[in-house]
Amino acid sequence: MDLNFFASVDSVMQGLIEQQYIATRSVCTTVFLSGRLEKPLLVEGPAGVGKTGLAGAIAGAMDAQLVRLQCYPGLDESKTLYEWNYHKQLLYVQMYGSEHNLFTEEFLLERPLLKAFRAKKPVVLLVDEIDKGEDELESFLLEAFSEFQVTIPEYGTVRAERRPYVIITSNGTRELSDAMKRRCLYLYLDYPDAELEEAIITLKVPGLGGSLVRDIVNFVQRLREMKLKKAPSINESIDWARTLLLLGHDEISEELARETLNVLLKYEDDIKKVNEQVAKLIPARDEGAEETLTGKGGMQVYQPSAAHETDLSRFNF
Numbered sequence: 557m558d559l560n561f562f563a564s565v566d567s568v569m570q571g572l573i574e575q576q577y578i579a580t581r582s583v584c585t586t587v588f589l590s591g592r593l594e595k596p597l598l599v600e601g602p603a604g605v606g607k608t609g610l611a612g613a614i615a616g617a618m619d620a621q622l623v624r625l626q627c628y629p630g631l632d633e634s635k636t637l638y639e640w641n642y643h644k645q646l647l648y649v650q651m652y653g654s655e656h657n658l659f660t661e662e663f664l665l666e667r668p669l670l671k672a673f674r675a676k677k678p679v680v681l682l683v684d685e686i687d688k689g690e691d692e693l694e695s696f697l698l699e700a701f702s703e704f705q706v707t708i709p710e711y712g713t714v715r716a717e718r719r720p721y722v723i724i725t726s727n728g729t730r731e732l733s734d735a736m737k738r739r740c741l742y743l744y745l746d747y748p749d750a751e752l753e754e755a756i757i758t759l760k761v762p763g764l765g766g767s768l769v770r771d772i773v774n775f776v777q778r779l780r781e782m783k784l785k786k787a788p789s790i791n792e793s794i795d796w797a798r799t800l801l802l803l804g805h806d807e808i809s810e811e812l813a814r815e816t817l818n819v820l821l822k823y824e825d826d827i828k829k830v831n832e833q834v835a836k837l838i839p840a841r842d843e844g845a846e847e848t849l850t851g852k853g854g855m856q857v858y859q860p861s862a863a864h865e866t867d868l869s870r871f872n873f
Contacts, residue, residue, distance in 0.1 A: 561591070561614075561617050561618050562588055562591035562592055564588065565581065565584050565585050565588045568584040568585075568587050568588045568591075568617075569581065569584040571613075571614075571617030571618075572584065572587075572610075572613050572614070572617055574616075574617065575612075575616040575617050576613075576759060576760065577606070577609060577610065577612075577613035578752065578756050578759060579610070580752065583610075583743065583745070586741055586742075586743045587610075587614065587743075589741055590721075590740075590741040591721060593741070594719060595740060595741050596701055596722035596723070596724055596739060596740045596741070597721075597722065597723045597724070597740060597741050597743060598724045598725075598726065598732070598736065598737065598740035598741065598742050598743065599723060599724070599725045599726070599743045599744075599745060600725070600726045600727075600728050600742070600743070600744050601727070601728070601744055601745035601746055602727065602728070602746070602747065602787070603727050603786075603789065604788075604789020604790060604791060604792065605745045605747055605748075605789065605790060606745055606790055607725040607745055608682065608684055608725060610723070610745070611624075611680055611682040611684075611723040611725070614680055614721065614723070615680035618678055618680065618721070619678065620677070620678035620679055620680050620721070621675060621677060621678070621679050621680070622679075622680050622682060623668050623671055623672040623675070623679055623680070623681050623682065623720070624668060624682045624684055625667075625668040625669060625681070625682065625683045625684065626684050626685065627683065627684060627685050627687075627688045627689035627693065628685075628688050628689065629688060629689070629690065630690070631689050631690070631693055632690075632692070632693065633692075633693065634667075636667055636668060636669045636693070636696070636697075637667055637669045637670050637706055637708070638666060638667055638670045638708055638711075639665045640658075640659065640663050640664065640665065640710075641663045641664075641665050644662075644663055645658040645663055648663075659710035659711060660711075664708075664711065668681070669681070669697075669700060669706065670706065670708075670714060672716070672720045673704065673705070673706065673714055673715070673716040673717070674714060674716075674717065675717065675718065675720070676717055676718070677718070678718060678720075678721075679718070679720040679721070680720065680721045680722075680723065681720040681721070681722045681723070682723050682725070683722065683723070683724040683725070684725050685725055685726065685727060686724050686725065686726050686732065686736075687726040687727055687729045687730045687732065688727075688729065691733070694732065694736055695733075695735075697724075697736075698733075698735055698736060698739060701722060701739065702739070703715075704719050724736075724740060747787070747790070748790065750773050750774075753773050753776070753777070753790065753793065754769055754770065754773045756790060756794070757769050757772060757773065757793065757794060757797045760794045760797070761794060761797040761798055761801060763801055764797060764801055765806055767806070767807070768797075768800065768805075768806050768807060768808070769797070771807060771808045772793065772796060772797050772800070772808070773793070775808060775813070775837055775838065776788050776793045776796070776820065778837050779821075779830065779837070782829070782830070782833075784821070784823070784826045784829065784830075785823045785825060785826050786821070786822055786823060786826065788820040788821065792819065792820050793820070795819050795820075796816065796819045799816050799819050800812070800816070803816075808838055809838070810834050810835055810838060813837070813838060814831055814834055817830055
């Protein structure tokens with residue numbers, strides 16, 4: 557475990573920021589604890605809120621290799637662990653006959669779990685979208701992570717040379733077992749509030765004016781309040797910010813919003829629904845007045861003035 561990165565909550569926060577990943581102190585505290593307690597980190601939340609990005613940022617901050625196991629229906633334990641090189645085995649049978657041992661190192665193909673366990677350097681093992689896998693896969697991973705060892709019948713037991721830092725993500729499409737949740741530290745990532753999203757866009761898209769950043773955040777946050785098939789993710793709001801910068805605009809007009817909605821929205825029904833309400837989603841800009849952005853349930857979450865600049869100190873820049 558990288559004790560420099562996990563030295564304190566502040567070092568975790570600083571390490572993530574250096575990887576251009578902004579996280580609140582509560583998120584960094586959970587990451588810190590999972591590292592020091594050597595427990596897998598289970599991260600749940602809607603698609604596009606930065607769960608996979610968190611794993612990549614942690615790997616970068618730790619100077620570790622990121623090994624990703626992408627889960628999907630039908631994925632079984634052998635495909636997560638290993639496969640035998642059947643073509644090479646067949647070739648050896650043809651050349652040397654059946655006397656040759658076909659289950660040795662030279663025929664073994666590492667899959668993500670075995671690759672992470674056999675790595676000699678630090679590894680961040682990302683088990684991505686575990687909710688798309690079967691219950692049997694979840695049970696197998698629980699067993700593997702309990703002792704950080706696995707058994708290959710023809711080969712023997714493989715124990716992790718260095719315990720990898722494990723991150724497990726879920727979009728919440730199915731409920732995970734109580735056993736999985738007990739073995740992990742739990743973290744829920746939701747869409748960012750206005751201030752956090754403004755800080756993210758400011759960092760990721762340098763060159764945007766402060767008023768345009770606020771307009772982008774205002775518009776995207778209001779989209780997320782609508783009943784859409786897929787709300788805009790953080791990456792999509794960043795892409796939209798880059799789009800407006802590329803097009804050379806310093807404010808959002810109805811025409812501009814309609815022309816670029818496909819950057820934010822990925823379903824035609826959503827685009828049609830938003831097109832009908834674009835005028836209501838873009839408030840008239842009053843340079844001298846305060847802008848009010850309301851969150852879910854009408855709760856006020858952000859009230860910048862025209863002269864407001866993003867306070868990045870909240871995120872330990």
